[in-house]
């Protein structure tokens with residue numbers, strides 16, 4: 375193991391941008407398809423993996439929604455989440471804030487409670503058996519309407535105390551944050567933290583809407599913020615966390631090469647940027663592989679790697695005492 379790999383491995387980390395459905399490994403997809411007697415286009419692992427070759431976000435999303443179609447019963451959602459938590463444990467992840475896409479399941483007839491209870495029972499088990507704490511973020515699909523979002527918010531009411539926040543994901547271009555202005559205002563009123571994917575493929579204007587008009591608490595991706603110095607200044611001054619996902623950016627051709635990633639520039643500009651895996655089963659790496667790949671590409675220093683791990687806790691929706699506890703665990707791991 376290189377010194378850099380050893381440092382990454384020993385750093386306690388939080389993962390703040392992870393879609394649980396995006397951790398659906400093809401091995402498990404084939405097994406659950408068989409268990410549920412659902413036909414899928416892939417018969418072998420090699421066929422599934424060969425299809426994971428994307429030119430843009432939409433090409434990925436088409437496969438992502440197709441893949442999750444085999445998930446039918448509560449046990450499937452539990453198994454999916456439990457597998458991710460075990461994989462996260464191997465990467466020394468201590469805390470996870472996980473997105474899920476209920477509309478992608480309810481639209482095909484799987485009940486909201488089936489999905490949510492399966493995920494929640496695995497998260498509880500993860501805390502007890504693996505020592506990984508977690509928070510769940512309910513994400514709205516932005517290619518659907520704001521009215522659909524309100525219907526989900528209503529349907530989810532009995533579970534509202536189980537979510538820390540809400541998110542906005544799926545096809546970005548053509549679906550700006552302001553399309554969901556009333557919905558997010560209501561979510562704010564209900565006490566939820568607000569996250570939005572913005573500036574992944576969409577223009578800096580979308581980041582501006584999310585940050586300044588909606589008033590989000592955390593920005594997912596946000597790559598294209600770097601095109602507007604006023605946005606960079608706003609992100610620096612507010613310390614709104616950004617969740618960067620290096621291998622996702624590369625797989626979805628948001629960048630042509632990891633060397634084009636804005637992450638080092640964001641760190642050097644004093645932004646609260648973090649490293650995350652997004653949809654690790656589709657993009658070729660869990661969180662440590664993301665740290666390793668971006669550190670190699672941008673030649674990040676050890677201090678910058680430690681800063682990224684610290685940022686992951688500072689940017690989490692944890693209380694100050696829990697943040698301080700995790701930050702002191704980093705010091706302990708470093709022998710400080």
Ligand SMILES: Nc1ncnc2[nH]cnc12
Nearest residue numbers: 393543544545571652653
């Ligand atoms: N990278 C991504 N961007 C937008 N929506 C998503 N849903 C899952 N992954 C996503």
Ligand SMILES: [Zn+2]
Nearest residue numbers: 393543571652
């Ligand atoms: Zn994402």
